[in-house]
Amino acid sequence: MSTAKRKQSFVYDSQSFYDEMFDSYGGVRSHYQSIHSQFAQMSPANQAARSKALQQRMIEEGITFTLYRQNQSEPLERTIPFDYIPRVIAAKEWDVVDRGLRQRVQALNAFIHDIYHNQNIIKDGVIPRRLIVSNTYYRPEMVSLDVPGGVYITASGIDLIRDDKGEYFVLEDNLRSPSGFSYLFKGRALMRELFHDLYLKNSVVEIERSLNAFLSSLRSIAPNGKKDPVIALLSPGSYNSAYFEHTFLAQQMGIYLVEGRDLVYKDHKIYIRSLDGLRQVDVIYRRIDDDFLDPLAFNPNSMLGVPGLMNAYRAGNVAIANAPGTGVADDKAVYAYVPDMIRYYLHEEPILNNVPTYILDRKEDREYVLDHLSELVVKETSLSGGYGMLIGPAASEEEIAQFRQAIQENPSRYVAQKTMKLSTAPIMNDGVMAPRHIDLRGFVLKGTETHVIPGGLTRVALVEGSLVVNSSQGGGVKDTWVLK
Amino acid sequence: MLNRTAEALFWIGRYMERAENHARLIDVYYHLQQDEFMSSIQLAENQHNDKWQRMVEALGSKASFEQAYGQYSEQTVLVYITLDRDNPNSLVSCISHARNNLRTLREQAPTELWEVLNSFYLWLREQSSDGLLKESPHQFLSQIKNWCHMFYGCMHSVMPRQNEWNFMECGRYLERAENTLRILNAVPRDITGGISGGSYLYLQAVLRSMSGYQAFRRIYADSISVERILEFVILGTSFPRSVHFAFHKLIEHIRSLELHDKQLKIAHDRIYRQISKLSAELDCIEIGDLTCERKDELTLSLLQSCSWIGNELGKTFFLVGEVSA
Numbered sequence: 001m002s003t004a005k006r007k008q009s010f011v012y013d014s015q016s017f018y019d020e021m022f023d024s025y026g027g028v029r030s031h032y033q034s035i036h037s038q039f040a041q042m043s044p045a046n047q048a049a050r051s052k053a054l055q056q057r058m059i060e061e062g063i064t065f066t067l068y069r070q071n072q073s074e075p076l077e078r079t080i081p082f083d084y085i086p087r088v089i090a091a092k093e094w095d096v097v098d099r100g101l102r103q104r105v106q107a108l109n110a111f112i113h114d115i116y117h118n119q120n121i122i123k124d125g126v127i128p129r130r131l132i133v134s135n136t137y138y139r140p141e142m143v144s145l146d147v148p149g150g151v152y153i154t155a156s157g158i159d160l161i162r163d164d165k166g167e168y169f170v171l172e173d174n175l176r177s178p179s180g181f182s183y184l185f186k187g188r189a190l191m192r193e194l195f196h197d198l199y200l201k202n203s204v205v206e207i208e209r210s211l212n213a214f215l216s217s218l219r220s221i222a223p224n225g226k227k228d229p230v231i232a233l234l235s236p237g238s239y240n241s242a243y244f245e246h247t248f249l250a251q252q253m254g255i256y257l258v259e260g261r262d263l264v265y266k267d268h269k270i271y272i273r274s275l276d277g278l279r280q281v282d283v284i285y286r287r288i289d290d291d292f293l294d295p296l297a298f299n300p301n302s303m304l305g306v307p308g309l310m311n312a313y314r315a316g317n318v319a320i321a322n323a324p325g326t327g328v329a330d331d332k333a334v335y336a337y338v339p340d341m342i343r344y345y346l347h348e349e350p351i352l353n354n355v356p357t358y359i360l361d362r363k364e365d366r367e368y369v370l371d372h373l374s375e376l377v378v379k380e381t382s383l384s385g386g387y388g389m390l391i392g393p394a395a396s397e398e399e400i401a402q403f404r405q406a407i408q409e410n411p412s413r414y415v416a417q418k419t420m421k422l423s424t425a426p427i428m429n430d431g432v433m434a435p436r437h438i439d440l441r442g443f444v445l446k447g448t449e450t451h452v453i454p455g456g457l458t459r460v461a462l463v464e465g466s467l468v469v470n471s472s473q474g475g476g477v478k479d480t481w482v483l484k
Numbered sequence: 485m486l487n488r489t490a491e492a493l494f495w496i497g498r499y500m501e502r503a504e505n506h507a508r509l510i511d512v513y514y515h516l517q518q519d520e521f522m523s524s525i526q527l528a529e530n531q532h533n534d535k536w537q538r539m540v541e542a543l544g545s546k547a548s549f550e551q552a553y554g555q556y557s558e559q560t561v562l563v564y565i566t567l568d569r570d571n572p573n574s575l576v577s578c579i580s581h582a583r584n585n586l587r588t589l590r591e592q593a594p595t596e597l598w599e600v601l602n603s604f605y606l607w608l609r610e611q612s613s614d615g616l617l618k619e620s621p622h623q624f625l626s627q628i629k630n631w632c633h634m635f636y637g638c639m640h641s642v643m644p645r646q647n648e649w650n651f652m653e654c655g656r657y658l659e660r661a662e663n664t665l666r667i668l669n670a671v672p673r674d675i676t677g678g679i680s681g682g683s684y685l686y687l688q689a690v691l692r693s694m695s696g697y698q699a700f701r702r703i704y705a706d707s708i709s710v711e712r713i714l715e716f717v718i719l720g721t722s723f724p725r726s727v728h729f730a731f732h733k734l735i736e737h738i739r740s741l742e743l744h745d746k747q748l749k750i751a752h753d754r755i756y757r758q759i760s761k762l763s764a765e766l767d768c769i770e771i772g773d774l775t776c777e778r779k780d781e782l783t784l785s786l787l788q789s790c791s792w793i794g795n796e797l798g799k800t801f802f803l804v805g806e807v808s809a
Contacts, residue, residue, distance in 0.1 A: 061595075062587070062602045238588045251591030262486050275485045275647065275801065277745035 012426070012435055018166040019435055020087055020425040031090040031483055038198050039085065044431045050194050051428070054084060057194070063186050066241045067472060080183055081476030083427040084195060087438065087458040088202075094482045097168060097442060098452045100352030101158055103342060105444045108173060108329045110345040112152040115328055116142045126344050127337050128361070130412065135334070137176075137327025139290060141297055141310060147323045148221040149448055154285070154321035155181075155214070157457075160352070160440045162423035169355045169420065171439065173338070175330040176322060177287050180441050180477075182245035184457045185211065185252070187479040203484040205454040210445070215253045217447030221319040222282040229282035232256035232272060234263070236288050236304045241472075246287055255285070265308025268315040283319045284309075290324045332415055333359070333381040356418045360411035369416040370407065373400045376416045378407070393419055422467055425478065427460060437461045439469050440480065455480035489592065490651050491802035492585040497655025499582035500635055503575050505663040506543060507628035510565055512693035513539045514558075514621060536561040538686070542670035545573055562621060563613045575628060579605050594642045597635070604631040646742070653737040654797065661730035662790045664717060667693070669783040687713040694725040714774040718782075719766070727786060731763040734793070751800045758796065762789050 011026060021032045028036045039047075058064075058079040067076040089097075114121050115132055116139075122129045132138055157178030159171045188207055192199050215231075222229035235246040237259050250257035256272060264271050264278065271278035286293065292302040297310035312318045328334070336357040339350045358365040358376075369376060373392050380388030390403045407414050424435035442456040458478040459469035469475040513535060536556045540549045543565065552570065553560040568574045572581075583605045590598055608628075616624050643649050671686040687710055691697045696716065700723075704712050720726035738756050743749050766786070773782065 059606060060599050060603055062590075062598065238584055243587065247587065247590040256486070257588075257591050258486065259488065262488050273487050275487065275490060275743060275745065275748065277748070 012433060016164060017421050017435070017437075018162055018164050018423040020423060020438070022426075031088050034202055035086065035088060035198065038201065039428075039433075047428065047431065051084060054082060054190055054194050055079070057190060058082065058186075061186075062244060063182070064244055065471060066239070066243070068241070080471050081462055081474075082183075082187060082190070083460060083462075083476055083478050084191065085426050085428055085433070086191065086198075086479045086481045087425050087440075087455075088481045088483060089455060091205075091483050094205075094454070096351060097160065097440075098454075100168070100170075100350070101442045101444050101452050102450050103346065103348060103351050104158060104170065104173070104338065105153055105156055105446055105450065107342040107345050108156075108175065108338065109151065109153050109446065111341045112323075112326055112329050113150060114345075116325065117144060121341065121344055124344070126340050127334075131331070131333050131337075132328065134412075135328050135331050137290070137325065137331060139325030139328070141314075142323070142325040145314060148223050148316075148319040151217075151221050151321075151446055151448070152323040152326050153329075153444075154217050154221065154323075154446055156322075156444045156446070158442045158444065160442055160456075161355070161420055164421040164423075166423065168352055170338070170352050171355055171420075172332075173330045173335060174441075175326045176289065178441070178443070179242045179245055179287075180457045180459075181214075181443065181453075182248040183477045184443070184453065184455075184480075186248070187457075187477060191479045202481060205482040205484055207454055210443075210451065210453040211252050213449075213451035213453075214249075214445050215255070216449070217445045217451065218253070218255070218283050218285055218321060220447030220449070221321060223316050223319055226282050230256070230272070230279060231283040231285065232258045232263070232281050234258055234260070234284050234286040234288060234306075236292070240287070242287065249285075256281075260288075260302075260304045260306050263306040263309075265306060265312055268312050269317045270306060270309060270312045281318060283321065285321045290327065293320070293324060331381055332379050333412070336415055355420055358416040360407055360414050360416065365416075366407070366411055370404060373404060373416075375419060377419055378403055378414055378416045380413055381415060391419070425458070425460065427462065427476075427478075434464070436464070437467050437469070438478070454482045485592075485647055487802055489589050490647070491798075492588050493648055493651035494655035494797065494802070496582045496585045497652035497657075498659040499578040499585070500632060501656045501659040502573065502663065503578040503582070504629060504632040505660070505667075506565055506573070506575055506578070507625045507632070508693045508695070509539060509542060509667060510562065511622060511625040512689045514562075538670050538672065540564070542667045543573060544666055545571065548572075559617060562617065566616060566621070566624070567611060567613050576608050576611075579608050592648065594638075596642055597638050600631075600635050600638045604635065607631070645740075650737040650740050651801075654734055657730045657734040657737065658790060658793060658797075660725060661727050661734070662787065664694070664725060664727050664730065665783045665787050665790065668714070668717060669780060669787065671779070684708075684710055687717075690717065694723075696720075696723055696725060699723055710776045711771070711774050714776075714779060715771060718774065718786075719769065728763075728766060731759075731766060735759055735763055738797075748800070755796050755800050759793055762793070 011022065021029060021036060023029055064077045064079050067078065111121065119132075121127050122132065153175050155178065157174040157180060159174065160168050161171050162168055185207065218231050219229055231253070233246055233250045233255055235243065235257060237243070240246070247257060258272060262273055263281065264273055266278070270281045270284070272281055288304050291299045292304040294305045294307060294309040295302045296307045298305075309318070309320075310324070313320055313324075336354065336359050339354055342348055342350045358369045360366045360369060369378070373390070374395070376392045378390040378392070390399060392400070422437040422439065425438045426433040427436045438458050438460045440456050440458050443453040445451045445453070458480045459471075460476050460478055461467055461469045461474070462476045463474050466474065471477075536558060537546075540546055540556070540561060545564075548571065549561070549564055552568075553564060564571050564574065566575045569576055571577060579601075583601050586593060586598055586601055611624065639649075639652070667690055671690065688697070691700055691713060694717070700713065700716050703716070716723060716726065718727045721728055723729060735756070738752075738759060741752060743752055769782070
């Protein structure tokens with residue numbers, strides 16, 4: 001390849017989107033300068049070799065997730081696609097995101113506490129009562145229960161996107177048991193190992209401390225301030241699609257990895273069954289849904305949980321992270337009220353904005369939405385994962401008509417949002433840089449103190465033009481570098 | 485250590501041993517000298533498949549094979565034992581089970597051990613039955629043995645000699661004793677006995693499958709007889725694949741378990757005594773009892789002992805039941 005042609009491989013037209021690396025004139029943004037020039041100087045053979053080594057390491061180490069498909073006896077186990085051009089965030093920019101995430105999680109935590117206690121926010125008319133009582137994730141069992149340290153949301157994943165001007169918006173709050181931590185840490189470890197030259201040339205904020213912070217958060221919620229608490233990660237087992245992550249976190253934090261059958265309830269306490277007899281557990285970091293936690297309290301058919309766990313929890317003998325019932329705050333309809341929550345509980349203006357959202361119960365919102373359906377995204381509030389969604393610009397007239405009718409019949413079941421022009425970042429596609437849409441999952445770890453993992457996890461839609469970053473639908477990840 | 489972890493380790497030991505044994509067995513049966521074999525027992529072509537039937541029996545999978553394939557033939561048996569995922573004891577299933585068990589305790593096991601087993605599984609998953617049947621399966625089976633050796637080698641060089649190690653080794657040696665016995669049990673008992681009989685040829689194959697042919701030669705020189713081979717494979721004290729050797733190793737590893745829970749210690753003492761008793765009985769077998777005629781009686785009773793040991797270990801260490809606080 002000639003030099004001119006090679007140079008051409010490292011620019012592209014970012015069209016009308018905000019591109020992380022290139023500005024609208026095609027110039028390289030200042031915080032990407034060093035990375036861009038290093039990639040441009042790396043020979044294609046060198047890149048191919050490193051890319052191959054990267055893939056090989058992921059397979060050997062078993063950094064995989066499992067896809068269960070219908071009509072297939074053998075589940076598909078695959079590595080998560082990892083693109084090796086890091087996403088770079090300038091220090092100043094990250095500072096805003098970091099503060100915004102802390103603020104948001106603090107308000108959400110206060111909201112959950114309020115909802116299970118005095119419900120002041122409802123009494124003061126900020127949020128309609130209907131949103132809570134009709135919420136699938138509302139847990140009456142949690143009412144007036146004081147959780148250890150007042151911490152409901154120990155680990156949260158807040159999904160952020162950037163619009164065509166580069167402004168950050170919160171797309172979704174994941175407050176139940178978000179995953180992705182292991183990809184973030186493993187991705188960094190692989191980059192440091194295989195692209196050490198690149199890594200060393202840029203002063204990147206370390207993420208090593210974050211695993212300690214995770215452990216500290218879990219320790220800090222031990223009941224009665226116990227000094228050396230026994231902590232266990234409760235996993236559904238090796239058939240769970242995120243099992244790699246469970247083993248990774250347990251190993252890195254030095255905590256037990258258990259399944260429901262390893263735990264036993266006795267005298268209002270929870271114990272681990274081991275060859276040394278029973279050992280009392282103080283903190284459970286659970287990676288199973290509320291419904292499956294305790295067959296005596298929730299879904300009676302659950303084989304994954306521990307009968308009696310909620311009793312031990314209510315007796316104050318064990319902490320559960322995240323607390324049961326946190327899902328009440330990550331409902332799509334509740335989402336629309338988070339900026340109001342921030343103002344209500346913290347008396348601050350939100351640092352990170354929501355994607356503009358229309359609440360269809362409000363007459364003026366509804367009228368606007370019905371007039372502009374072809375420009376908007378409509379989501380059903382109780383569903384997630386892209387189900388029950390209308391993407392206006394891509395929808396047929398028939399689909400729009402169906403949604404129009406559904407909204408008119410039951411407006412409170414839906415919210416509508418502006419269609420956002422997701423930002424793009426370059427991926428390496430056969431030795432050529434090409435833009436792909438990305439988002440960012442910001443991780444917040446909250447115990448008695450709050451820690452935001454520097455950078456978080458960048459998810460990337462690997463299919464050209466696609467907006468779906470989900471790993472089960474062709475999404476991949478990138479290492480995310482916050483510069484010092 | 486969690487009770488579930490102990491169980492997982494035990495089964496990793498068992499599945500890895502099972503995979504290696506199966507690979508050895510198929511390799512040798514496949515190469516049983518067809519001519520010599522055929523003429524000696526004078527079988528017609530349709531009876532030739534008797535060999536494959538015997539092998540499936542030696543693996544303890546007769547009923548499930550017949551249900552899935554019906555007919556015994558070289559092709560069906562080979563596929564069934566190696567790459568058939570629906571056979572819970574095929575090579576690919578054994579390695580997949582072992583890997584899944586190791587996955588559940590990844591945070592406690594040495595990383596290298598996981599990487600070896602994971603690579604083994606990924607390699608095996610890519611193998612196709614076409615490729616296997618086109619060429620002689622010898623190369624494929626040698627590779628299986630090599631992978632198993634790599635796994636043991638890695639275990640030996642990196643694993644701390646603690647309870648984790650002992651549970652894996654318990655599984656391994658119990659499996660080995662059972663496999664050796666099942667292989668012996670599947671050797672046909674013919675009336676003639678002696679050097680020219682079918683038993684003899686099968687037993688020679690058995691020796692080969694255990695890499696015991698040369699060792700046997702060194703001890704017994706040219707006095708090869710059915711009785712001698714049985715003696716060597718069951719009672720041989722220095723032969724690592726003999727029943728005697730496997731029992732002694734099993735006892736050694738059970739004894740080495742370090743336990744602190746009072747009740748568990750009592751149960752542990754009991755199971756240790758009982759297995760020692762079984763082993764002592766094995767040591768007291770008269771050489772005169774090791775005949776072709778009495779072979780089945782003996783192997784069946786020893787197989788029962790093995791399954792009893794497996795149950796006791798399960799009840800003592802793995803069973804997730806009520807444990808005292």
